[in-house]
Amino acid sequence: MAANPAAPAATPTKIRHSDAASLSEQYDAVRGFTEEFCEPLNTEDYVVQTVENVSPTKWHLAHTTWFFETFILKDHVSSYEPLNETYAYLFNSYYIQAGERHCRDRRGYISRPTVSEVYAYRAHVDDAMHALMSSASGKQMHELAPLIEIGLHHEQQHQELMVTDMKHVLSVNPLRPAYRDDLTRAESREAPALQWVGFDEGVYEIGFDDEDPDAGFCYDNETPRHREFLESFQLANRLVTCGEYLEFMRDGGYERPELWLSAGWAMVQEKEWTEPFYWEAHDDQYYLYTLGGLREVNPAEPVSHLSYYEAEAFARWADARLPTEAEWEIASRGVPLEGNFVDEGHFHPQPLPEDAEGAVPELGDGPLHQMFGDVWEWTRSHYSPYPGYEPLPGALGEYNGKFMCGQFVLRGGSCATSRSHIRRTYRNFFHPDEAWQFMGLRLARDAG
Amino acid sequence: MAANPAAPAATPTKIRHSDAASLSEQYDAVRGFTEEFCEPLNTEDYVVQTVENVSPTKWHLAHTTWFFETFILKDHVSSYEPLNETYAYLFNSYYIQAGERHCRDRRGYISRPTVSEVYAYRAHVDDAMHALMSSASGKQMHELAPLIEIGLHHEQQHQELMVTDMKHVLSVNPLRPAYRDDLTRAESREAPALQWVGFDEGVYEIGFDDEDPDAGFCYDNETPRHREFLESFQLANRLVTCGEYLEFMRDGGYERPELWLSAGWAMVQEKEWTEPFYWEAHDDQYYLYTLGGLREVNPAEPVSHLSYYEAEAFARWADARLPTEAEWEIASRGVPLEGNFVDEGHFHPQPLPEDAEGAVPELGDGPLHQMFGDVWEWTRSHYSPYPGYEPLPGALGEYNGKFMCGQFVLRGGSCATSRSHIRRTYRNFFHPDEAWQFMGLRLARDAG
Amino acid sequence: MAANPAAPAATPTKIRHSDAASLSEQYDAVRGFTEEFCEPLNTEDYVVQTVENVSPTKWHLAHTTWFFETFILKDHVSSYEPLNETYAYLFNSYYIQAGERHCRDRRGYISRPTVSEVYAYRAHVDDAMHALMSSASGKQMHELAPLIEIGLHHEQQHQELMVTDMKHVLSVNPLRPAYRDDLTRAESREAPALQWVGFDEGVYEIGFDDEDPDAGFCYDNETPRHREFLESFQLANRLVTCGEYLEFMRDGGYERPELWLSAGWAMVQEKEWTEPFYWEAHDDQYYLYTLGGLREVNPAEPVSHLSYYEAEAFARWADARLPTEAEWEIASRGVPLEGNFVDEGHFHPQPLPEDAEGAVPELGDGPLHQMFGDVWEWTRSHYSPYPGYEPLPGALGEYNGKFMCGQFVLRGGSCATSRSHIRRTYRNFFHPDEAWQFMGLRLARDAG
Amino acid sequence: MAANPAAPAATPTKIRHSDAASLSEQYDAVRGFTEEFCEPLNTEDYVVQTVENVSPTKWHLAHTTWFFETFILKDHVSSYEPLNETYAYLFNSYYIQAGERHCRDRRGYISRPTVSEVYAYRAHVDDAMHALMSSASGKQMHELAPLIEIGLHHEQQHQELMVTDMKHVLSVNPLRPAYRDDLTRAESREAPALQWVGFDEGVYEIGFDDEDPDAGFCYDNETPRHREFLESFQLANRLVTCGEYLEFMRDGGYERPELWLSAGWAMVQEKEWTEPFYWEAHDDQYYLYTLGGLREVNPAEPVSHLSYYEAEAFARWADARLPTEAEWEIASRGVPLEGNFVDEGHFHPQPLPEDAEGAVPELGDGPLHQMFGDVWEWTRSHYSPYPGYEPLPGALGEYNGKFMCGQFVLRGGSCATSRSHIRRTYRNFFHPDEAWQFMGLRLARDAG
Numbered sequence A, B, C, D: 001m002a003a004n005p006a007a008p009a010a011t012p013t014k015i016r017h018s019d020a021a022s023l024s025e026q027y028d029a030v031r032g033f034t035e036e037f038c039e040p041l042n043t044e045d046y047v048v049q050t051v052e053n054v055s056p057t058k059w060h061l062a063h064t065t066w067f068f069e070t071f072i073l074k075d076h077v078s079s080y081e082p083l084n085e086t087y088a089y090l091f092n093s094y095y096i097q098a099g100e101r102h103c104r105d106r107r108g109y110i111s112r113p114t115v116s117e118v119y120a121y122r123a124h125v126d127d128a129m130h131a132l133m134s135s136a137s138g139k140q141m142h143e144l145a146p147l148i149e150i151g152l153h154h155e156q157q158h159q160e161l162m163v164t165d166m167k168h169v170l171s172v173n174p175l176r177p178a179y180r181d182d183l184t185r186a187e188s189r190e191a192p193a194l195q196w197v198g199f200d201e202g203v204y205e206i207g208f209d210d211e212d213p214d215a216g217f218c219y220d221n222e223t224p225r226h227r228e229f230l231e232s233f234q235l236a237n238r239l240v241t242c243g244e245y246l247e248f249m250r251d252g253g254y255e256r257p258e259l260w261l262s263a264g265w266a267m268v269q270e271k272e273w274t275e276p277f278y279w280e281a282h283d284d285q286y287y288l289y290t291l292g293g294l295r296e297v298n299p300a301e302p303v304s305h306l307s308y309y310e311a312e313a314f315a316r317w318a319d320a321r322l323p324t325e326a327e328w329e330i331a332s333r334g335v336p337l338e339g340n341f342v343d344e345g346h347f348h349p350q351p352l353p354e355d356a357e358g359a360v361p362e363l364g365d366g367p368l369h370q371m372f373g374d375v376w377e378w379t380r381s382h383y384s385p386y387p388g389y390e391p392l393p394g395a396l397g398e399y400n401g402k403f404m405c406g407q408f409v410l411r412g413g414s415c416a417t418s419r420s421h422i423r424r425t426y427r428n429f430f431h432p433d434e435a436w437q438f439m440g441l442r443l444a445r446d447a448g
Helices: A020-038 A057-076 A104-109 A115-135 A138-171 A242-250 A262-271 A308-317 A325-332 B020-038 B057-076 B104-109 B115-135 B138-171 B242-250 B262-271 B308-317 B325-332 C020-038 C057-076 C104-109 C115-135 C138-171 C242-250 C262-271 C308-317 C325-332 D020-038 D057-076 D104-109 D115-135 D138-171 D242-250 D262-271 D308-317 D325-332
Strands: A196-199 A202-206 A226-230 A233-236 A279-282 A285-290 A293-296 A376-382 A408-411 A428-430 A444-446 B196-199 B202-206 B226-230 B233-236 B279-282 B285-290 B293-296 B376-382 B408-411 B428-430 B444-446 C196-199 C202-206 C226-230 C233-236 C279-282 C285-290 C293-296 C376-382 C408-411 C428-430 C444-446 D196-199 D202-206 D226-230 D233-236 D279-282 D285-290 D293-296 D376-382 D408-411 D428-430 D444-446
Touching (some): A020 A057, A020 A138, A057 A115, A057 A138, A115 A138, A196 A325, A202 A325, A226 A325, A233 A325, A262 A308, A308 A376, A325 A376, A325 A408, B020 B057, B020 B138, B057 B115, B057 B138, B115 B138, B138 B285, B202 B325, B242 B308, B262 B308, B308 B376, B325 B376, C020 C115, C057 C115, C115 C138, C138 C285, C202 C325, C226 C325, C242 C308, C262 C308, C308 C376, C325 C376, C325 C408, D020 D115, D057 D138, D196 D325, D202 D325, D226 D325, D233 D325, D242 D308, D262 D308, D308 D376, D325 D376, D325 D408
Antiparallel strands (some): A196 A233, A226 C226, A233 A444, A285 A293, A376 A408, A408 A428, B196 B233, B202 B226, B226 D226, B233 B444, B285 B293, B376 B408, C202 C226, C279 C285, C285 C293, C376 C408, C408 C428, D196 D233, D279 D285, D285 D293, D376 D408, D408 D428
16 A cells, blocks of 8 residues: 555654653653752852853753743743743853853853742743643644653753752862762772773664664764774773772873873863862872762772863873773663662762672673763764764754864763663763863773 | 150050940941841842952951951950851951962852851851950950951941942843842932132142041051142032033044053953943943943933043043042042942932032132042042051051052042041042942143 | 794884985985975064964974984984084974973074074084985884984975965065965866765775885874775865855855854854955955965865864855765775875965866766865864874874874865875874864765 | 234243254264164064064164154155055054054064165165255254154164063073173172162152253153152162072062062962072072173172062062152252163173272262162152143154053163163153063162
8 A cells, every 4th residue: 555645754853752641750850850959059059150161050940941941832832921031041051043142151140030030930931831741732742742852851961960060169169068968978999800891893883773763862963873883892891990090190190291192281281180170189198079078089989070181191001092982882782771870869980889890701791880870981082973964953953063073972971860861872072171070981992 | 754664655556446335336337237238139149259359248248257357356365266267268358467368259159158157157256246345454445446446447348349249240140130129319410510629739738647646547558647749730529420421422532542541542442341331322322230220321420430541531531630639638628528428328329419509619619519429539649658658567467558559549438438437538449440339530630 | 943033023113115315315305395495585584483383484494304303313323413402402393202392382482593503403414314324224224214204204294384384474464475476376267066976885994004015104193004884975076166165155154153063153253253264355355365475366266274163164054064084085096196286386276277177077987176285175084093093102103193182184185285295094183273274175975 | 012923932842952963963873873783683683572562673673763754754754755655554663643553462473574674664764864854944953853852762762672672582592692792791799788868858849841941852751840749768879789689589588478569479479480580590599691691690780670569579678668759850860870871881780880889978978879870770659640741742642641550660771771861850661560671679768
């Protein structure tokens, strides 16, 4: 039988959606978690911006709300009345096609709207969203679901930034306040010896398979699925630890230009780097600032808050290299999508559990530990478009593509990432000098 | 008969004092006014720092408290226990001899202590101060009074900064919130014609007479009283108005380099100045931001928020000049110390009252209007030490003397100054590019 | 049978060499061309540094000489006496392992050594090199040849910089002097219509084959030869022309943020870019500065002095993209290594010759024009190490590898490149905001 | 009897003039000395600009020529033909009313006109000036003489800058070349003990008496002569020496914030000042760069190249202060206008001669040594207009008045000043952080 040309085309978007009921539940869960994170904060904590990259909590709360207002309510609910017209200007981040916006580096100058006004803004938009989701027809929902889903993933990304930005805000305060005083602290002990896991050469399929109707949500930058040839390689079975990084430091890591990229060495000298971000030395002992306050460095836990430059220099010192993002993705395929995510409530990378040791395999057999959660893993891959990449149309096309210059890809999520947010094909990206995210590394090397 | 070596020496300080009871009342009045000013604020408003010169309200509240703690309680009350040892670091401004301090440009990064913790700090220090003042012996009080008095004048200076800093914080917010919505607004009308008042040449005594035991408090920079020769000169009987400044603007004031000092013209070009600070043009009409919100420019009111460069260029355009500080001081001697101070609650310069017009005199007879309050008046005098000047000993000597470079003197107080704070000999000083204070000008010229 | 330990080992270096006689001739040819380029210059022209990236001619003359002195004479001629010990400090560029060096941004502050002293330095080193090459044994020559060869290629790279740096130095002079007044100027005419040439998907071998003993010289960054999978693609048969770029400009190219990478758009706004580097508008006509002086823009000639950002934005506007470096390399394989190099003496890109038009093929048949010479072609490939890449040992390992961050690869050479310097596998690299080299683009697109 | 309106008015200018013949001789002498100074230079030395304040010698040669061309030849010689129209743009310094000008910080980017073209420009203008001076009528000469005289004094100021700028250019070169190798070097010995000379309080006349027809040339900023009241004061009978300054350094001078102005201390920390400009320490010995090369510090010679901040801090450390400019001027009245000027050919401050010692007087009797020449003496006087000051009309009015902000006055000339250029009323002025001129200090104090 011939195809019916009047039948609705396959969804043109790459974004998968769910039915309205479950979407509404997801909406409440994601929006709720944002506010749950804020519970321990004082009003004053919401206001501060320490550097351009670090936005006030108040701004995150409002911007994620603006996203639903701008891309869904204003476009799809004719009766929608904004709470305040100026918010459209104040809470746009970088969507040029969504209009003029307030300077990013001045977000900390805005004492109004107050925190309670921002919560009122959230409630206003949530009400309108609930009304929309409960009244939308199936056809409308078909159209809206991908937008709602991107809005929720967008909010999850900002949840991660809220964690890392609050860490920065509290850390620069000479009082060194903790976000929460009741966070657990992992025992300090020896990390299991590093093992290499091997992978064969070949042509691999890389990226998100958006032809698969059950594949779920992804960002445009993970597509299209395409082929890459990989030479055989090996990957470390766990993350680099603080203890290993201390060895690098004691071996003159920050004083030997031959270990560094030229731009990295310039940064070491200009910024006078002598240890990772958030580390500080007192009386021959290294401490690091955590969301639970200042703590002694635990040698067994994954090293975090490394810039690309530091990760890359460490790898050279260790006679290894960073993996490419394709290598990482291939290696991740057999690994369960589990780990130390924000859902665990540690807000800090954790050492491998005791029983991980016994499980360490022979070369080539796996398993790989800590592939998900704990710290984002720097890859040596520059953040570039996949062959055949097309950004989403309109303002949402500004989400990813326009940043494909000068940044490196990180994989796997961190202890500040939501478990429901991460994927094996997920591409995070940052500039090589940035370290305020939970960022670390796993070593790779060419197959002998 | 030989001098009695046991007799108390003449007070070595230049600072006059009062009896303990009245001092305690003054203490309560000044400290209370600080908190009264804050009543209309939201918690969030206390936190923000927009530029290096503009400190958070929270910081002002704490720093003025730190001053009493550091220079009085820690030195004179052996049993005094600080509330928090870190505050000594956080709330020192620039007193190098008082120890290390937190960077001035990072005051807006500090969310803790919270506003209520800062109020608790104030209460803690106030309690200790009250206990000290009520229990001190006459001899102790003799010693302490000058320190308490300088602490109160110091707090009054910070009250003025709290007004001007809050104005800046609210003004950069695109919502343009008002500090208070109930501030009165002067009627717009014609300013009375400017008249010149003449003064004779001669050797004059300038500065505060600290040999006079009834003279009251002054800062060290107003001393010693000394002689200066002045050529005969004339002073305008009122301040320059917004209407007059608009004429300057319409005559190309911001486009004609020959009207400007070289450094001023460089600033005009670099910062693209085209009107005074806080002014903005909408549809052929000029508005200015006030603590009562955005308002149309009132031509009759004194022009304010001018940098030295603008005041100086205006004077040249008007075929006149700025007065020297000695000229201003001599001229002020016959003028009652009254005017539009912060006590009036306008928080904005006011036009001359109607009945001022009738009173305008023939040349040489006076009176001079608006010499006190409304706006600080830029003089052409560089802020330099008087002949024979000696700073106070110790950390308090850092109050004034070390700033005697690159700044110009302003006289007369403003609508943000306390009436009890100002004197005819009072020397305020700012850099020539600064305009966030209530600053304006009065014209002077050489006698024909 | 045991291996003969006396047998010569396979050359451990990747650098191929020639016999001493021909090497000596090459040495004279390359060193001579450097000085030939300088003949039209005045003494004053040798001294100037306009921006950090642009070195004085005097410095290039000395630094290329320092290279031979440092890496060959000091290491291999025990009797060698440097002319001046301080030169080692003054004329090191960035080789950290070769010792301390004079700041790059201060090369224009050094009036001494004078130009004639620099020529004397060249002669001193040339004499020593000639003596070495004429007296070296075969075995010594075997060892030295790769170093001499890298020195000559290094000097050729600096010859290209001498051309582009001198262009910049003369261009910023309001007198707009020409390097030479006798340079020919191509006729202005229509460029032939652009045609697409197609290439099939597959696993390709990319990079320099340093296992081939006849392959000649290459830099370490072109190795190792390795496999990459390419999807099918198409490449334009010629470079983008000034005429096409003018269309982009007239279509608002510099005013439409949606065409630009985020970092590129920031640059457009910060630097107020409105046309390519060296272009200027006078009375509705565009002119560009060339080494022959200021000229009207010729629509038929390849557009040059584009940053990566501009090339990338143009490609997006044209509904195409930049090629990857692997695509470019595959496509170049059938194209003769000929073109408008510095050897032609144009010092400027040239329009396609008339007879090129007739030759334009059907899709997939070729030929590709202007693949070599004229302008370096920006690729979308970030400058990264090839799989298995190893830098040379020692200070020469700083030549390439340490710059593998934040730069993009360009291919094909330019009108300032020596014909004997270029290869199909040659990887040039610059930051995305740089445009003072002869840089342009060729369009690519995914196969339909 | 009524005034005759046809009678010639008194010369309206403040500038005195000479007859044409002597003026022509002065012209040749001053212009000739400029070129004489350049004789030891290489062509390359003329081109370099190291910092914004330091202009290339080539530029000084051309700018002083431009001055005569612009203010005399173009206005007064109708047949005058400029050599090159672009020079008017290239060689204007800061005279806004004389048209657009090339950026000050890019003077070192201009390789053309070449040095010989600049000399040709000088000859072209000199020829026209000679023709004008030899043919001008008495009445014309009356009008021209003040302009020529200001042109010659202007050139003498640039001669001083040529000395100090060349010193800077050569000093930043790691080869540390000398301007001349044959400059004499004063013997190192003990300086005579410092003595104080007293002056009485009173009303004094200050400034140049331009009512006196025989008074000669002055700049507008030295007028009008006016009255100032001075309290009694004392002045040191000689300059501060390097030996005394070393004591200050050894006593922690650069580490004690209480000795410094706030802005000065900020500079000490930001620039990491630990000794005067041009000083450097090697193995426990201090050296200073001179125009004769690097030399050991001679404790007996006047300390030079001090910023205002350093001079002011030294004076505070020495329990003294800097003099005001009026004090200096009054004190200078009885002192012969002799000293170590550029005419002596030392190009460096000299220690007091042996026989100076015997001559040291009792307090109040004088004489004062080293008042003229050696080093400019920082005063504590901000560079401000004298009462009644009027700048010259037109572009020449930009010579002085527009710089009256943020600078301090220096008096007495230096070893780089021409003897015929200096006066007792001469006011030099620089910013408080500048030290590349020959600048030092003499102590003053209030009369006991």
